[in-house]
Amino acid sequence: xxxxxxxxxxxxxxxxxxxxxxxxxxxxxxxxxxxxxxxxxxxxxxxxxxxxxxxxxxxxxxxxxxxxxxxxxxxxxxxxxxxxxxxxxxxxxxxxxxxxxxxxxxxxxxx
Numbered sequence: 430x431x432x433x434x435x436x437x438x439x440x441x442x443x444x445x446x447x448x449x450x451x452x453x454x455x456x457x458x459x460x461x462x463x464x465x466x467x468x469x470x471x472x473x474x475x476x477x478x479x480x481x482x483x484x485x486x487x488x489x490x491x492x493x494x495x496x497x498x499x500x501x502x503x504x505x506x507x508x509x510x511x512x513x514x515x516x517x518x519x520x521x522x523x524x525x526x527x528x529x530x531x532x533x534x535x536x537x538x539x540x
Contacts, residue, residue: 433483436479436489437477440477441473457485462475
């Protein structure tokens with residue numbers, strides 16, 4: 430299985446947050462330390478790369494771009510049980526600015 434990088438996190442907690450967004454959509458993923466930072470003394474510090482199977486790359490990028498689940502006819506990620514995604518309507522003011530992982534976390538904490 431070929432793995433491709435779809436995201437970059439500054440530290441372990443951010444990497445885990447990004448992974449949770451992907452896993453919520455049924456996309457298997459993993460994090461690894463970025464090249465040059467594979468030092469056990471760093472513990473949770475140091476950048477991470479988020480990897481997915483090449484078959485799921487496009488789907489993962491759509492999820493991380495802030496597209497919203499719609500429940501359409503799309504089968505979702507390869508080998509996963511995800512929901513269909515479609516871009517938000519252009520008429521919505523929120524659609525102009527795509528929320529990043531920190532914004533999505535804040536929304537979840539507010540709920």
